[in-house]
Amino acid sequence: MKKLPIFPPITNACGILSYLPVFEYLEEIGLKNMGAGVSKSSGPMEKLGNINPTVYWNGNVLMNSFALPSMEPEDFEKELEQYGGKIPLILSHYGNSPEDYARSVVRFDKYGIGHEINISCPNFEPGEKSVMKAMCNTEKGVGVIKAVRGVTDKPVITKLSPNEDYVAIAKAVAQYTDYIGCGNTIGPGLEIDPYSGYPILTGKFGGLSGDAIRPITMKMVHEIYQAVGDEVGIVASGGISKSEHIISYARLGASIFQIGTVLRGKNSKETVEFFNDLWDGVENILKELKKKSINEIIGENHVK
Numbered sequence: 001m002k003k004l005p006i007f008p009p010i011t012n013a014c015g016i017l018s019y020l021p022v023f024e025y026l027e028e029i030g031l032k033n034m035g036a037g038v039s040k041s042s043g044p045m046e047k048l049g050n051i052n053p054t055v056y057w058n059g060n061v062l063m064n065s066f067a068l069p070s071m072e073p074e075d076f077e078k079e080l081e082q083y084g085g086k087i088p089l090i091l092s093h094y095g096n097s098p099e100d101y102a103r104s105v106v107r108f109d110k111y112g113i114g115h116e117i118n119i120s121c122p123n124f125e126p127g128e129k130s131v132m133k134a135m136c137n138t139e140k141g142v143g144v145i146k147a148v149r150g151v152t153d154k155p156v157i158t159k160l161s162p163n164e165d166y167v168a169i170a171k172a173v174a175q176y177t178d179y180i181g182c183g184n185t186i187g188p189g190l191e192i193d194p195y196s197g198y199p200i201l202t203g204k205f206g207g208l209s210g211d212a213i214r215p216i217t218m219k220m221v222h223e224i225y226q227a228v229g230d231e232v233g234i235v236a237s238g239g240i241s242k243s244e245h246i247i248s249y250a251r252l253g254a255s256i257f258q259i260g261t262v263l264r265g266k267n268s269k270e271t272v273e274f275f276n277d278l279w280d281g282v283e284n285i286l287k288e289l290k291k292k293s294i295n296e297i298i299g300e301n302h303v304k
């Protein structure tokens with residue numbers, strides 16, 4: 001397993017803040033404690049995704065039906081060439097076939113410190129087939145990760161879905177990947193407007209994220225750590241909103257922590273303060289636990 005050289009081991013969750021000018025700006029106004037930035041999943045061609053409304057906050061959970069809007073690879077490459085930030089980049093990719101993923105990884109390899117392979121997005125445009133549903137199974141998953149492993153020496157995160165048979169897929173891809181990402185949004189779910197009867201999201205269904213999904217993602221981290229934790233690292237992404245959640249995820253086996261929905265509604269200054277306080281909080285808890293580093297508690301839970 002190749003480790004991602006990042007400290008603190010905290011990144012944004014893909015799709016949230018995920019644009020290079022945003023990383024540059026946050027750094028300019030004082031962002032310190034984000035070890036790497038994960039770029040928005042990029043694919044084989046420009047894709048608009050669903051039209052708005054694509055995000056719905058029901059007071060407890062966020063539901064999104066973005067369906068992977070992404071720019072032309074040429075345009076993304078221009079942005080990467082011009083990137084002036086110091087925050088290292090982890091590049092996220094989606095595709096329709098192992099070849100799509102491998103092409104994207106080769107093309108952008110030199111711009112990042114590692115790759116996140118998204119085979120787990122539950123959202124799609126009406127009429128479109130769910131590409132990810134097709135990819136997030138053992139056979140297709142192995143095909144994708146094997147193809148990616150063949151074209152990069154950099155650390156690879158395989159981001160799995162909590163909606164699929166993630167333990168089987170994790171076991172099957174463990175020899176080709178450095179990390180398993182746990183997980184993506186859950187569902188998708190549906191809410192309709194009680195007066196009009198129409199779905200609230202244009203894409204009809206939307207993946208769920210935020211505080212409410214954390215117990216499901218924690219279970220996913222736990223099960224994957226039990227299954228393959230000695231072979232790969234684990235990236236936790238699901239409902240992290242305070243330092244304590246990072247400690248709990250670490251105890252369950254995660255070593256990298258991604259921050260997404262909790263940033264909803266925060267302005268840039270609040271976002272910077274959030275990241276900077278989050279890691280300070282982790283260090284304070286570690287001190288209280290008399291641990292020198294977070295590495296000392298990874299996998300140290302009492303749930304067998």
Ligand SMILES: Cc1cc2nc3c(=O)[nH]c(=O)nc-3n(C[C@H](O)[C@H](O)[C@H](O)COP(=O)(O)O)c2cc1C
Nearest residue numbers: 013014015041064118184209210237238239260261
């Ligand atoms: C608006 C939005 C867009 C997202 N876009 C992507 C994406 O492009 N690729 C991906 O792998 N995950 C994407 N995700 C999933 C997040 O990276 C993350 O795994 C998920 O939201 C759970 O973390 P959270 O509860 O902290 O938000 C997206 C999530 C949201 C809410």
